[in-house]
Amino acid sequence: MEDRSQTPILVIDDEMDIRELIADVLEQAGYPCVAVADGKSARSEMENTAFSLLIIDLRLKGEDGLELARRIRANSTVPILMLTGKGTESDRIISLELAADDFLMKPFNIRELIARVNALLRRSSMLNQHHQSHVTEQYECLKFGDWVLNLTTRQLESSSGESVALTFGEFTLLEVLAKHPKRVMSREQLLTGLRGVESEVFDRTVDVLISRLRNKLEINPRSPRYIRTERGVGYSFSEPVSHLM
Template identity: 35%
Template sequence: MADPTASPSASPEELPPAPARQQSIALVDDDRNILTTVSIGLQAEGFATRLYTDGETALKALLENPPDLAIFDVKMPRMDGLRLLQALREQSSLPVIFLTSKDEEPDEALGLAMGADDYITKPFSQRLLIARIRAILRRSELAKATGEEQVQENLPDPVMRGRLSLDPARHQVTWGGDPVSLTVTEFLILEALAMRPGVVKSRNQLMDAAYSEDVYVDDRTIDSHIKRLRRKFRAVDPEFSAIDTLYGAGYSFTDG
């Protein structure tokens, strides 16, 4: 017999909502002052932060326990930001923002070509950094949410374009059955091209597809992502030529 003095159990409607998961940002920079300053700013915006002062230590931690996003400086001891990004991309598509100085433009282009989702030039404002972080995280969360909806609603199978299979539900891409690991930005650019094969998309249209309205990137950023897309597909098929360039106009996807 139930104890009449016991408090009644709360109904499902009365239960408090589950707390929102705190998103985590990994900061990798050998300058402890920058780490501290940026970390305080991110924590004030509700993010959890993880701090690393060298690339080797960071790489191990990022692979073992991935955060939601990572921010790499270029110049670091033991393993610099470029080498760290290269090593990470061999095993992970974790969103990455690349930090460079004004005199490091070649590093910016190389970082994007190696798979960074965005870059910010020092010195930068906390407001700009937060905007860029939120933009990339929104794209990442949108991809996950779309996948959950597709599973729940039993929506159609992945998009098939010739040898390309593109599955937004799982953020997965294959070419001729071989998996191709893409970052969030690369996936969105490819999706924009593959959804309308043969139609030329301008750089501005691809920027709109891959970035939110509050983030500005220049043409070189899109070009760098296209180069990396081609490189990734040619790693599984040296004859890959499905992404065409129409000079002065933009890019298109050919599914033939």
């Protein structure tokens, strides 16, 4: 089968059977793949190769997978899919809060793995194409309150010009909300905007991303100005939004 992308996926898992299974499944689906057992090997690979997606086991031996993801996220917006075992809900919440764009619990269904990989890479590809199509044009931006969300460069800037780092999932969710101001959106609608495919999802994914966005957008996250909770329904973007070119 032909590769769907020239840019490989990096798999980091210290369980050889799982690591080899994921690599085989991805390659059979047409995705080039590099698989390593630990963070040191992952960092070495990333020094020489650009990857389209990282799949990281939460509980790596020697170096915690979450810490590895956090370090990577500090310098990169590459999509991260976190693999979690039969741990507590808090493990999954923390992984989403700090670094990951999505998670998948072990043991996983192969079809669900491919569905999540497809969704993350499809969104990433669409965003890259959107950016490339605007290289010689004016930037497309959404302005609200004290912020400007640049849809072309995928950056959030304050009115003072300070850039605020957003993860892949944070940016995508903020874009969905800001494009529908004053409209109440359910968690299901927001998850559809985030993933673009129907699949079993973690119930608190949207809540965790909203919390992360509030911590970055709001002066007082407990009394939000921009993203309001509509109890029993979902969320709404309460500020007027102007479209800039």
